Amino acid sequence: MSVSAVPGGDRGRKPRVALFVTCLVDLIRPSVGFAAVKLLEDAGCTVDVPVQTCCGQPAFNSGDRGTARDLAEQVIEAFRGYDYVVAPSGSCAGMIKAHYPELFADDPNWLPRVNALAARTYELTSFLVDVLGVTKVDASYEGTVTYHDSCSGLRELGVRSQPRRLLASMEGVTLVELNESDVCCGFGGTFAVKYSDISGAIVDAKTKHVSETGASTLLAGDLGCLMNMAGRLSREGKEIEVRHVAEVLAGMTDDPPIAAARDPRRS
Structure with a gap:
């Protein structure tokens, strides 16, 4: 820095x-x-x-x-x-x-x-x-990950290459690109409540693409998107971990993945 x-x-x-x-x-x-x-x-x-x-x-x-x-x-x-x-x-x-x-x-x-x-x-x-010119984070994560580009970050702020650049600097991470990574996950805040049928169809398509990557972990930068996708993957019985990219970049992955059951022995 x-x-x-x-x-x-x-x-x-x-x-x-x-x-x-x-x-x-x-x-x-x-x-x-x-x-x-x-x-x-x-x-x-x-x-x-x-x-x-x-x-x-x-x-x-x-x-x-x-x-x-x-x-x-x-x-x-x-x-x-x-x-x-x-x-x-x-x-x-x-x-x-x-x-x-x-x-x-x-x-x-x-x-x-x-x-x-x-x-x-x-x-x-x-x-x-x-802004800070960070090119490497001091963390590791073993596994294959894929990344969903959240709508607001991508379209309003131009966030796309930055998380990928940081992930590429980590030991153990293999990034597999997600088909239609820039397409909405179906959350959209109140959209998911007002138009639940449309939202469900959109997230179904998204989780299909996630599964096709073969990645063990799905990452994104917006918790709303992550909760939406994690919930659907869980209901589909898919054993794909879902995490916020910050958790992986910081090496702070002790908490269960999003939508996963918490181990009662650690409560």
Whole structure:
């Protein structure tokens, strides 16, 4: 990591990074948050986890702009003063970076602060590779993995090569590309609830492609996608581990895979 990554060229100072944990990570898979902290600290950052709330994406996608804006204002306040804001989620980072400016476009009092926050907000693997220049992670993982490109990270933030580059630096990992890796998994937040039949058909096609790779582990960068695919693979009886890419990159894979039963002896 080069100290020139600090905004303004303040050499000799570690970048001060605020982790946007995300609701799903906080409530469902905290290990992803701890893995993100480890990766950021290993890369030379000072990491804080401010008291935070939802980014507002569910409300925004449902057309409730008032609630989305109320939540966004809380996020903007909570993440003031940091060099960077990093999220282990393309969808949440995409909400802040791509859609907050849209949400506040007609408000000249808020827009400068919104644009400033958007400019320093990144998805985790993109931040490590594109900002900090990380080329190798000090972890190993034995097995064949395949990778699903989550819609928001790919299309809103350009996250595709970065996780693959980091995985390629690890010992023991063999990456097998997934057919139609850039096609939606069928989650889409509230989409999966409103249009469950369509969502089910989409994830069926996705898990078919996952099985065809022969990989023992499925990785992605968004927990919502991972939960959706892991649930369907489990119901299909497929013995394919599903993990967030941050867990593997950080070497923190002691927790059971997503949707797998926890060993009661370790509770």
